[in-house]
Each structure stands twice: as structure tokens, then as C-alpha cells.
Amino acid sequence: MRQAPVRRHGTSRSERDRWRATYERTPYRSLPWFDEGPSPHVELAVRERVLSPPSSVLDIGCGAGSNVLFLARSGFAAHGIDLAPKAVATARRRAEEEGLTVHVQEGDALTLPFPDQTLDGAVDNGCFHTIPIPRRRHYAREVARVLRPDGVFLLGWIGRETTTVEGPPHRPSLREVTTSLEPHFVFLRTWINEQPLRGPGPSENPWTMYYAYLRRRKGKQPPPR
Numbered sequence: 001m002r003q004a005p006v007r008r009h010g011t012s013r014s015e016r017d018r019w020r021a022t023y024e025r026t027p028y029r030s031l032p033w034f035d036e037g038p039s040p041h042v043e044l045a046v047r048e049r050v051l052s053p054p055s056s057v058l059d060i061g062c063g064a065g066s067n068v069l070f071l072a073r074s075g076f077a078a079h080g081i082d083l084a085p086k087a088v089a090t091a092r093r094r095a096e097e098e099g100l101t102v103h104v105q106e107g108d109a110l111t112l113p114f115p116d117q118t119l120d121g122a123v124d125n126g127c128f129h130t131i132p133i134p135r136r137r138h139y140a141r142e143v144a145r146v147l148r149p150d151g152v153f154l155l156g157w158i159g160r161e162t163t164t165v166e167g168p169p170h171r172p173s174l175r176e177v178t179t180s181l182e183p184h185f186v187f188l189r190t191w192i193n194e195q196p197l198r199g200p201g202p203s204e205n206p207w208t209m210y211y212a213y214l215r216r217r218k219g220k221q222p223p224p225r
């Protein structure tokens with residue numbers, strides 16, 4: 001019997017427009033999440049050789065490209081995707097200014113423009129927590145699809161404890177994150193970091209960032225005993 005084609009639903013038009021407008025309205029250096037350097041979990045993973053060059057790593061929701069640039073500088077085949085055209089253009093321009101080779105393109109985390117099992121690693125700093133709650137399992141499946149067996153995924157998200165107005169409307173608990181990701185990934189390590197809100201803004205409150213190192217499962221998650 002012929003199987004029905006798998007339908008892959010991407011991000012809604014309104015959500016795309018919202019991210020496009022965010023980068024068109026605000027200079028990237030003024031966005032509250034922007035940092036010139038790499039995110040703490042990405043920097044640490046490279047230092048600890050959780051990911052080693054010259055492997056291929058994709059930054060999902062790469063924004064202005066600070067992690068992509070850091071990965072390229074560190075010897076990785078550095079890829080990035082983002083919904084916002086201006087974020088993509090900025091990441092490319094910054095790489096060019098530094099003479100770095102990067103592969104940054106417009107793309108959707110929910111329909112990643114990569115064939116199955118082609119990447120060694122993926123990183124995400126602040127994209128997962130913006131994905132609508134009902135789509136997060138789909139996001140996890142999609143990241144697992146493009147990673148090689150044993151591929152590493154480094155995730156950073158804003159936790160519930162953060163009470164600032166800035167940041168995503170829904171801040172996932174650790175439990176919600178594991179519910180979405182555990183079917184496809186083994187958690188190797190999680191930790192919390194309180195870091196000051198960067199960029200201009202009235203808030204001095206820290207953002208409570210959660211970080212995780214994950215490894216793609218080779219098979220299905222074993223059922224409970």
C-alpha cells in the first residue's frame with residue numbers, strides 16, 4: 001500500500017513577519033539578546049571538545065550570527081539559518097568583514113533545509129523557546145532528522161524564573177523541554193546561568209538561562225519498565 005506523503009508544516013506567515021520586522025526596525029546590536037561573542041554553552045562545548053572541528057554545525061535561529069562566526073573562527077564548517085532576511089544578511093556581512101567562510105541562509109527551524117543525517121552538530125540560543133508550544137515536538141524531530149547518529153545538540157533557553165518583560169512570552173520549564181526533546185535526544189548535561197540582560201533597556205534583572213548538551217538517539221527511546 002502506498003504511504004501518504006508526510007506533510008511538513010512550517011512557521012506561520014504572521015510569525016515570519018514578526019521576526020522580519022524585528023530585525024528591520026531595530027539595529028541588531030540593540031536587540032536585547034545580541035552579544036558580540038558566542039553564547040556560553042557554545043563556547044564551553046568547543047572548549048570541552050563536545051564538538052570538535054572540522055565537523056559541520058548548524059546554528060538554528062542564528063540571528064546576527066555571533067555563534068556562526070565563532071564556530072567558523074574555531075575551524076568548524078559553520079552553518080546558520082534564520083527566518084529574518086536581515087538577520088541572515090547581517091551574519092553574512094559580519095563574516096565577510098572578518099574574512100570567514102560561513103553558510104548562512106534564510107530558513108525555518110520547522111522545515112530545516114538539510115537532508116537527513118548530514119550534520120555533526122546543531123546549536124540553538126533562544127530560538128527553541130520562541131517556537132509555539134504545540135510545535136516544539138516537531139522542532140525536536142526536525143533537529144534529530146538532520147543530525148548524524150550520535151550528533152550533538154547544544155540548547156540554551158530562557159527559564160521560567162526570568163520575570164522580565166523582555167524575552168519570550170512562554171518560558172519553558174525543564175520538564176516541558178525534556179518532554180519535547182527526550183523522544184529524540186539523550187540529555188548529557190543541563191545547567192543554569194544567571195546573566196545580566198544585555199543591550200539597552202530599563203531592566204537590570206538577570207535572565208535565567210538554561211543550557212543543555214544533548215546527543216541524538218540512535219534508536220527509539222526505550223519504553224518505561
Ligand SMILES: C[S@@+](CC[C@H](N)C(=O)[O-])C[C@H]1O[C@@H](n2cnc3c(N)ncnc32)[C@H](O)[C@@H]1O
Binds near residue numbers: 126131
Ligand atoms: C532570541 S533570538 C536569538 C538569536 C541568536 N540565536 C542569538 O543568540 O543572538 C531568536 C532568533 O530565532 C529566529 N527564529 C525564530 N523562529 C524561527 C524559526 N522557526 N526558524 C528559524 N529561525 C527562527 C529569530 O528570527 C531570531 O533571530
